[in-house]
Amino acid sequence: QQQVKQSPQSLIVQKGGISIINCAYENTAFDYFPWYQQFPGKGPALLIAIRPDVSEKKEGRFTISFNKSAKQFSLHIMDSQPGDSATYFCAATRYLYNQGGKLIFGQGTELSVKP
């Protein structure tokens, strides 16, 4: 019930295309769903996040779509660029007031954007 399942494991997209990465979760108590981007040799960096009270959030070329009933959420990267080539992780947590929220990460998707 604590798992977050992510797919696909790897993704190759042409420059200018749309990259789509999907995640599914089991624990309905989760209330915060961030996406992280990680380049080789670096730690993950927060890209965009969503709470379950909205179905979509957009920041620049990055959009999260959230389906609460299906317990799924996805990351869409519009107009994908070679510089977007990285590993992407979805995550989820249940925030407990004054105690913080540990993140449960998906397995990661290695994105390669071809020029």
Next chain:
Amino acid sequence: DTGVSQDPRHKITKRGQNVTFRCDPISEHNRLYWYRQTLGQGPEFLTYFQNEAQLEKSRLLSDRFSAERPKGSFSTLEIQRTEQGDSAMYLCASSLEDSLNEKLFFGSGTQLSVL
């Protein structure tokens, strides 16, 4: 550089030796997290601190692991009697308490190789 700093970046040790890693969080961040990441996987939560108090420890953290955060500033993670299975990237993250949208900032990690 005002990001999360980890030292050392790489550590090679022999099985059975003790190792210690250091993490300097972003100043004024009161929460500090340790995660472990193995190749091709997402980070796994190990433990976290709010100020100097260690509030949660994962079952992944055996009794050979200990973490401290004296005075609520930097943190150390010690692994005693290292085993080959301890080989991984150890990531530190910090955050400023935010009731609904906690944002973790990760360091670049310490890559541990146990021979």
